[in-house]
Amino acid sequence: MKKVLTIAGSDCSGGAGIQADLKTFSAHGVYGMSVITAITAQNTQGVFDVRDLDEAIIKAQIDAIFTDIQVDAVKIGMVSQPSTIHIIASQIGKYHPVNIVLDPVMISKSGYSLLKPEAKKSLIEELIPRASVITPNVPEAEEIIRTVTSKPIAIKTVEDMEKAAQELYKLGAKNVLLKGGHMSGEAVDVLYDGKDITRFYSERIDTKNTHGTGCTLSSAIASNLALGYSIKEAVNRAKRYITIAIEHALDIGKGVGPTHHFYELYKKGGLEDGDIL
Ligand SMILES: Nc1ncnc2c1ncn2[C@@H]1O[C@H](COP(=O)(O)OP(=O)(O)O)[C@@H](O)[C@H]1O
Ligand SMILES: Cc1ncc(COP(=O)(O)OP(=O)(O)O)c(N)n1
Numbered sequence: 001m002k003k004v005l006t007i008a009g010s011d012c013s014g015g016a017g018i019q020a021d022l023k024t025f026s027a028h029g030v031y032g033m034s035v036i037t038a039i040t041a042q043n044t045q046g047v048f049d050v051r052d053l054d055e056a057i058i059k060a061q062i063d064a065i066f067t068d069i070q071v072d073a074v075k076i077g078m079v080s081q082p083s084t085i086h087i088i089a090s091q092i093g094k095y096h097p098v099n100i101v102l103d104p105v106m107i108s109k110s111g112y113s114l115l116k117p118e119a120k121k122s123l124i125e126e127l128i129p130r131a132s133v134i135t136p137n138v139p140e141a142e143e144i145i146r147t148v149t150s151k152p153i154a155i156k157t158v159e160d161m162e163k164a165a166q167e168l169y170k171l172g173a174k175n176v177l178l179k180g181g182h183m184s185g186e187a188v189d190v191l192y193d194g195k196d197i198t199r200f201y202s203e204r205i206d207t208k209n210t211h212g213t214g215c216t217l218s219s220a221i222a223s224n225l226a227l228g229y230s231i232k233e234a235v236n237r238a239k240r241y242i243t244i245a246i247e248h249a250l251d252i253g254k255g256v257g258p259t260h261h262f263y264e265l266y267k268k269g270g271l272e273d274g275d276i277l
Pocket of ligand 1 (some may be wrong): 182
């Protein structure tokens with residue numbers, strides 16, 4: 001069985017972060033493991049408090065996994081602060097995992113900052129260059145480009161997304177997937193691999209329940225890379241998975257409900273057993 005690790009924050013309400021990642025791994029038939037970077041108190045209505053774990057325990061978790069178990073892919077999500085980023089980057093340098101999917105989580109849908117302003121530079125310089133693929137949403141892409149170029153940028157069309165993906169590629173990740181969840185019209189994601197631009201389309205599902213979409217997509221990509229798919233096919237399959245997970249999103253809580261994960265949905269997306277086990 002393929003083994004996939006998430007390095008991310010905990011969402012006690014189960015919609016995003018570590019919890020969404022592990023549910024996504026299970027639905028893909030891969031074995032999930034977790035390194036927790038931070039504990040958030042959040043629900044469908046917002047993020048109320050955060051405790052970042054110290055670098056010693058983050059290091060110890062990563063050592064515990066890599067000294068014992070072969071890891072086929074790593075997904076990195078909420079990394080909060082410079083010390084968390086330094087230790088993750090240093091541990092990646094030590095263990096050289098294949099297939100690193102970096103979701104540069106900055107601000108939750110409810111508007112809470114999950115990355116400290118002083119950590120932006122470390123994220124860009126220490127983690128992005130080590131990633132097999134980065135998966136920013138539109139506000140994150142704008143913020144990263146603004147930080148690097150010191151120029152304002154507004155991504156408004158799919159063509160703007162393509163230009164932004166090419167700009168982000170210069171930061172050293174092997175692939176850039178710019179997600180279009182925050183745009184209007186069809187939900188179009190753009191992949192740039194340094195050579196080709198590929199668009200991944202889906203209809204825009206009319207729902208308020210999109211908590212954890214970014215976490216789910218990046219974990220689905222990590223699962224598919226672990227299973228041996230090329231980056232284009234891994235993104236294609238992950239896009240089908242997230243679309244179904246949003247279509248079946250749960251109206252749990254009083255706010256933005258979570259995406260839904262279970263194996264039957266995975267099969268419904270044409271992602272059959274035979275492909276994954
Ligand atoms: N309403 C929607 N209908 C269909 N796909 C969506 C919708 N909202 C987001 N997506 C898809 O979900 C994935 C995550 O995108 P996005 O919501 O932009 O990420 P994030 O959670 O990081 O803000 C992307 O594949 C995006 O196209
Ligand atoms: C612990 C934690 N990590 C990441 C996020 C952001 O997740 P995302 O998938 O982008 O979902 P939304 O916050 O945008 O709904 C999070 N909220 N918590």
